[in-house]
Amino acid sequence: MNLLAFLEQKVTAALVAAGAPDGTPALVRVSGHARHGDYQANGVMSVARSLGKNPREMAQRVTELLDLSDVVEKTEVAGPGFINFFLKTQWLTQQLGQYIHDDRLGVPLVDKKQTVVVDLSSPNVAKEMHVAHLRSTVIGDAVARTLEFLGHKVIRANHIGDWGTQFGMLIARMEDLEAEQQVDVMDVGLANLEEFYRQAKQEYDSDPAFSERARDYVVKLQGGDDWCREQWQKLVQVTMKQNLHLYERLNVKITDKDTMGESMYNPMLPSLVADLKRKKLAVEDQGAVVVHLDEFRNKDGDPMGVIVQKRDGGFLYTTTDIACARYRVESLEADRVLYYVDARQSDHLKQAWFIARKAGYIPAQVSFEHHTFGMMLGQDNRPFRTRAGGVVKLAALLDEARSRATELVRSRDGDLSEQREEELVRALSTGAIKYADLSKNRTSDYVFDWDSMLSFEGNTAPYMMYAFTRVQSIFRKAGVDANGLSGALNLTEPEERGLAICLLRMTEVLDTVARDGTPHFLCGWLFDLAGCFMKFYESCPVTQSQVDPEVRQSRLHLCAMTARALRLGLECLGMDVVEYM
RNA sequence: GCGCCCGUAGCUCAGCUGGAUAGAGCAAUGGCCUUCUAAGCCAUGGGUCGCAGGUUCGAAUCCUGCCGGGCGCGCCA
Numbered sequence: 001m002n003l004l005a006f007l008e009q010k011v012t013a014a015l016v017a018a019g020a021p022d023g024t025p026a027l028v029r030v031s032g033h034a035r036h037g038d039y040q041a042n043g044v045m046s047v048a049r050s051l052g053k054n055p056r057e058m059a060q061r062v063t064e065l066l067d068l069s070d071v072v073e074k075t076e077v078a079g080p081g082f083i084n085f086f087l088k089t090q091w092l093t094q095q096l097g098q099y100i101h102d103d104r105l106g107v108p109l110v111d112k113k114q115t116v117v118v119d120l121s122s123p124n125v126a127k128e129m130h131v132a133h134l135r136s137t138v139i140g141d142a143v144a145r146t147l148e149f150l151g152h153k154v155i156r157a158n159h160i161g162d163w164g165t166q167f168g169m170l171i172a173r174m175e176d177l178e179a180e181q182q183v184d185v186m187d188v189g190l191a192n193l194e195e196f197y198r199q200a201k202q203e204y205d206s207d208p209a210f211s212e213r214a215r216d217y218v219v220k221l222q223g224g225d226d227w228c229r230e231q232w233q234k235l236v237q238v239t240m241k242q243n244l245h246l247y248e249r250l251n252v253k254i255t256d257k258d259t260m261g262e263s264m265y266n267p268m269l270p271s272l273v274a275d276l277k278r279k280k281l282a283v284e285d286q287g288a289v290v291v292h293l294d295e296f297r298n299k300d301g302d303p304m305g306v307i308v309q310k311r312d313g314g315f316l317y318t319t320t321d322i323a324c325a326r327y328r329v330e331s332l333e334a335d336r337v338l339y340y341v342d343a344r345q346s347d348h349l350k351q352a353w354f355i356a357r358k359a360g361y362i363p364a365q366v367s368f369e370h371h372t373f374g375m376m377l378g379q380d381n382r383p384f385r386t387r388a389g390g391v392v393k394l395a396a397l398l399d400e401a402r403s404r405a406t407e408l409v410r411s412r413d414g415d416l417s418e419q420r421e422e423e424l425v426r427a428l429s430t431g432a433i434k435y436a437d438l439s440k441n442r443t444s445d446y447v448f449d450w451d452s453m454l455s456f457e458g459n460t461a462p463y464m465m466y467a468f469t470r471v472q473s474i475f476r477k478a479g480v481d482a483n484g485l486s487g488a489l490n491l492t493e494p495e496e497r498g499l500a501i502c503l504l505r506m507t508e509v510l511d512t513v514a515r516d517g518t519p520h521f522l523c524g525w526l527f528d529l530a531g532c533f534m535k536f537y538e539s540c541p542v543t544q545s546q547v548d549p550e551v552r553q554s555r556l557h558l559c560a561m562t563a564r565a566l567r568l569g570l571e572c573l574g575m576d577v578v579e580y581m
Numbered sequence: 582g583c584g585c586c587c588g589u590a591g592c593u594c595a596g597c598u599g600g601a602u603a604g605a606g607c608a609a610u611g612g613c614c615u616u617c618u619a620a621g622c623c624a625u626g627g628g629u630c631g632c633a634g635g636u637u638c639g640a641a642u643c644c645u646g647c648c649g650g651g652c653g654c655g656c657c658a
Binding site: 004027029030031032033036040042045046049055078079080081082124161163164165166262286287288290296297298299300301304307309310311312314316317320342343344345346347348350372374375381408412414439440441443444445446447449451452455456457458459460462463465466467469470473474475476477478508509512516518520521524527528531534535537538539541542543544545546559580581 | 582583584585586587588592593594595596597598599600601602603604605606607613616617618620621622623637638639650651652653654655656657658
């Protein structure tokens with residue numbers, strides 16, 4: 001259950017009964033300090049003022065109207081009009097006790113199931129994925145997993161860059177390559193896509209015959225020429241084969257069926273532009289088709305003219321994005337669309353959606369949200385690059401993580417079998433990279449630092465994984481199965497209570513992540529949870545001989561639920577756990 | 582020029598949409614292992630929340646103006 005939402009609803013009702021307007025938010029929050037209780041309501045003060053009432057008196061009245069006698073030990077009015085709630089340990093025990101055999105630890109499936117399209121990753125064809133794609137891929141996948149866990153229907157949309165004039169030169173280059181080497185590129189694969197792209201560009205810039213052929217291929221490709229389309233298709237396939245392999249290494253749930261590239265919308269563009277014209281949104285202007293937007297300004301301060309069709313008849317990426325938005329609403333039946341796209345595209349997306357809404361493609365109740373994120377920086381606070389100044393490829397990043405994780409694991413001279421070491425290195429290396437990214441607020445730039453992400457101290461993947469193995473180790477020591485526990489839950493020690501209340505917050509945390517698309521909030525909670533468990537672990541023995549059998553069973557329940565919460569939480573982030581480390 | 586984002590401890594980051602004495606982790610110092618993994622726990626020090634105004638019971642958070650950093654504003658994507 002969502003404890004916070006439960007209290008919010010209770011206090012709101014009391015607030016209204018005390019004379020506040022309907023729906024006045026109670027503003028229930030987790031208390032900042034233990035002395036202010038477990039939860040606090042902050043909503044009385046502002047509403048009291050607007051009603052001309054004394055806030056403390058009104059808060060007092062609210063507490064009298066609240067029927068929470070089973071739930072709270074003590075309710076107090078404090079300061080200028082805060083209401084603090086001290087939850088009954090017995091009630092907490094009861095609540096958490098309901099979930100001792102619940103796989104979902106009390107996290108309910110949503111009442112109103114939504115179809116949510118998550119736009120993520122979006123690599124370019126004939127280019128290797130690099131760090132700029134990491135955040136979109138990893139954060140988008142984590143939010144997608146969280147939404148799925150809550151019961152929504154999620155459609156991952158991998159909006160790959162598979163269209164554009166660059167394909168002329170790529171097809172020409174591929175043709176030459178196949179002639180020179182007498183092989184099908186598909187058979188060898190484009191071992192080095194970056195190199196391939198670079199060569200194509202170089203020839204295009206230096207060889208007039210080549211560039212002429214390239215331009216010819218662009219026209220043919222757009223005209224639907226069979227051979228050109230076949231060549232183009234090859235490039236897409238080769239690229240995506242490589243990318244899908246990377247997704248697998250990254251433990252990201254993006255498959256072939258999620259690919260919905262730019263080219264997919266091409267057939268929809270002519271009718272789209274015709275429709276915009278019919279609706280008088282788009283007009284002919286110097287041979288091009290333009291949508292004028294008063295709401296946006298160009299460099300000269302004039303209303304922005306967004307071109308949706310070029311004078312030569314070609315379309316632009318704004319046109320594609322309008323069509324894409326329309327498709328997501330009309331064909332995918334999205335209730336909500338989340339774009340995990342670089343912050344720099346903000347203006348562009350705003351314009352595309354603005355036009356789409358004006359044209360009636362996006363109904364008011366469907367929300368389109370640009371979930372921006374900042375750049376990855378190196379330790380010099382400059383964009384993260386290789387020593388030579390090039391972009392860091394994802395494959396290289398994962399390789400380095402692997403070797404660093406291997407070194408780290410071996411430096412600890414544990415007695416792990418080869419297989420366990422392999423599992424650990426794998427989980428640790430991708431986990432460290434992903435967690436480092438996920439644990440930071442996506443909106444700002446963040447500094448990429450190998451040492452801190454692979455540290456066992458602080459809010460890191462290794463610490464979280466260690467917490468999990470520590471719990472598991474208790475079950476091994478006790479020789480019992482975490483899934484077959486008997487006995488009841490009973491909370492007596494403060495560390496037990498602290499752990500319990502943290503466990504009970506899982507629903508509210510996941511709800512927040514789903515609402516805001518902010519996995520770092522989940523990371524923060526997991527870090528709290530791991531911390532609460534560590535404190536519990538230090539002061540509350542479980543398997544030791546002097547421990548009373550009933551206490552032991554109760555504590556085993558706490559351990560089992562902690563392990564489950566950690567695993568579920570980390571799964572929502574796309575992270576693996578291991579049993580040993 | 583117009584627009585968007587960012588500025589919080591020496592470093593890396595939180596701060597739940599206006600709440601109580603701004604919190605964590607690194608790094609520094611000191612303590613805790615014959616008992617469930619010390620890759621851990623506990624304690625101490627560390628801040629003019631870029632600056633200046635404003636809004637109000639109350640501002641890191643909202644409004645205005647500066648300063649500093651990043652990024653957009655193509656018949657490219």
